[in-house]
Amino acid sequence: MTDTTKTAPWRFRQPSVLPGFGLSLGITLSWLVLIVLIPLSGLVFRASGLGWSDFVALTLDPRTLNALKISFGTAFLAAVINLIFGVILAWVLVRYRFPGKRVIDAMVDLPFALPTAVAGIALTTLYAPNGWIGQVIEPLGLKVAFTPAGIVVALIFVGLPFVVRTVQPIMEEIDKEVEEAAATLGASRFQTISRVLLPGLMPAGLTGFALAFARGVGEYGSVIFIAGNLPYVSEIAPLLIVIRLEEFNYAAATAIAAVMLAISFAMLLFINSIQAWSRRRYVYVA
């Protein structure tokens, strides 16, 4: 199946003695087109079929706008919290020794492995007024379950590994000599960390933040149990898509999905450009 064009000036691919390029690329492209590109372009096609004025009207519907605001707002807040604690956690895992470290390190991936619905009902049970955590915080006047705060809690769970797993490998690669140089030049430990180490970790941190944020915006399973799902208050955009679908209101579902998709792709582009930028600017790269 090697069908290299003779000696054309423009080459689609560099010559190679390995066989199977046509076959493997063929499988890849057909699978990609069938499973991903046709369905996604179907959505885009449907959205464009709505017409501009309808599309704008559907997106500017107050309930939709509120749902989008809640989704992006809670995801942003959760990603900020994850960035702070994720960096601390990664630092502790890379630099310190303590009993059970390997178990904790492995547990960081739990949100990747645990089905979101399971996480959702577990968190709801914990934060419900009679739950382990709910019992403690309820007398303090804090309500988490069935409020927007509950959404943030679920999104912290879901997003944490993105920050830790993005920052951790970069921290491992930090050259001790950089810190020693800073110390010999008279920097305090605090200065070394804040002026030397953290700026170098920033691209990785931003990437992890963006990944956690993007995941949080689209998250559904873990959120719907704990959120309470009150329209205008704690109803997230993915849930509103499901509600519109159940009402057979395909136009509204498509419009919300198209807006979310456009923003996710913008995020993807943002992540890629951070990485390209940091590759140029820093020694250690996300």
Add this chain to the structure above:
Amino acid sequence: MSHDLTASSVASPLPASGPQPALPQLAAATSESRFARLTLTITALAFVALFLLLPLAAVFTEALRKGPAEFVAALGDAETFSAIRLTLTVAAIAVPLNLVFGVAAAWAIAKFEFKGKAFLTTLIDLPFSVSPVISGLVFVLLFGSHSLIGPWLQSHGIQILFAVPGLVLATVFVTFPFVARELIPLMQEQGSSDEEAALSLGASGWQTFWHVTLPNIKWGLLYGVLLCNARAMGEFGAVSVVSGHIRGETNTMPLQVEILYNEYNFVAAFAVAALLALLALITLILKTALEIRYSAEIAASRRH
């Protein structure tokens, strides 16, 4: 807590990573004070306990709240049993499909240089940045009764939505990048010299793949399949949209958890959830074992 970091004079051993019999003064210059280390460690561990360990513990506690007999009885329910069977069926179809795709994509991308390779890699990652609900929605729009091919499918008696094919499609979409993403960096790192040697010694293309490439990538492949399978069995949002929630027919385990939970049948809901959590724990243990044992044979990049 950051202002505590200035006190760096405490002579204490250990920046981590390997046994370091370094001089105490040197270690002090590149590590934090004992107090700062303690504070950071406790903060990190408390965060992990609060957000990761407690939910996991809650699942098993709630499942066993009324004793093991009730737990077993909940799992013996016919609808739950059919949900377990459906989840296994869907994963058994979706995972091998993405396995073949992943290997093919990694072969094309890692072993050859061609135009548009970076763009292709980005496209493969695309499903990760799409909300699960939207992943389900695209198939509803494609095959639903309002779509172009929906009526045709209906008149020919082909059921895709609210049936196993729809569940498989949504699952394949959601787990699409897992295997490819694991293999591409690994195979790029390994290069092609082994394969070139095999070919020059007269091996055929397939022989080269089976006897040279596959042994080289088997642990990375297993790692990717493991993650792919965990997601395939646990997927909720995408599957929820295409399933139609027909009890005993199109409910996978995560959907069954939702139904039982919404019926206030908490013991049963958490019993099914405990099975899924057990699957997650097994996945994590195998994954960690693979990372420790075969770290060299699994790609260096650890991001999902």
